[in-house]
């Protein structure tokens with residue numbers, strides 16, 4: 001049995017050809033898959049000739065489901081539970097202090113979204129949970145505890161929800177009589193403000209659910225820390241490939257690569273070069289790579305996907321400045 005034959009994937013990997021191309025050459029390479037999910041990227045990297053893949057996921061159900069692929073990999077796939085913000089430490093513990101490639105496919109998997117009991121979806125009723133790792137405070141804990149202004153800020157910053165304050169007030173009015181426990185209860189509170197779903201339009205709960213998910217899982221902090229961890233663990237010539245699904249994530253990746261590939265202060269020839277640390281990544285292009293029509297026809301989820309990648313230089317890694325990358329800080333620095 002080849003690695004490819006070890007179980008059908010319940011999640012269609014996004015931009016897979018583009019990911020493999022950005023990571024190439026993979027022959028004999030050691031790579032980190034920071035978001036194992038259903039193993040689509042890990043599987044493809046092994047099929048493309050990677051010598052070893054160290055895959056990480058914070059969701060224990062993904063780790064459990066990946067056992068078959070590990071068994072089929074003849075020792076070439078190591079699957080570890082943990083967060084990708086610590087990918088350099090996890091790789092070192094797995095025996096690889098430096099690697100040739102790192103790939104991150106940010107966000108939730110189809111398995112997480114489609115299982116009502118995980119509480120990620122406004123489409124099916126389930127516990128208001130949203131924790132990828134199944135540990136820590138749930139989305140219900142958050143909506144039942146935050147001050148109205150904090151809730152509004154969360155929906156505005158992480159969901160770009162224009163009606164954030166009205167939704168926060170509706171939540172507080174309901175939770176005063178009965179705390180939230182189910183996704184359907186939150187959907188009803190949001191619909192009491194925004195109305196129900198209209199044909200051809202986005203579901204009114206989309207932005208609030210996205211915001212809660214980002215907050216519950218600390219997703220943007222995780223992303224910025226993972227970029228810094230990848231910078232530390234990649235060998236010169238190694239490749240960092242990141243696929244994102246919304247503008248908040250893409251902005252962080254874009255700013256990271258712009259900052260790390262800058263050769264001159266402010267891009268100006270007239271400023272002293274000594275003030276700019278040497279570039280840690282080389283970029284082959286500034287524009288993100290999107291899915292083509294053929295992929296969109298079979299996987300509509302790819303519509304919002306953006307791929308960016310960089311090639312590690314020999315320059316030493318440096319610390320990350322979350323503010324400069326545009327990582328929003330929810331409850332500090334209020335305007």
Ligand SMILES: C[S@@+](CC[C@H](N)C(=O)[O-])C[C@H]1O[C@@H](n2cnc3c(N)ncnc32)[C@H](O)[C@@H]1O
Pocket residue numbers: 009011012013014034035036037038039040041042056057058059062082083084085105106107108109110132222
């Ligand atoms: C979009 S899916 C990845 C799908 C995968 N590329 C595939 O083809 O099957 C994202 C996965 O990353 C995991 N994940 C999200 N944030 C994480 C983090 N900070 N650390 C580790 N895993 C994370 C999720 O649990 C989920 O399983």
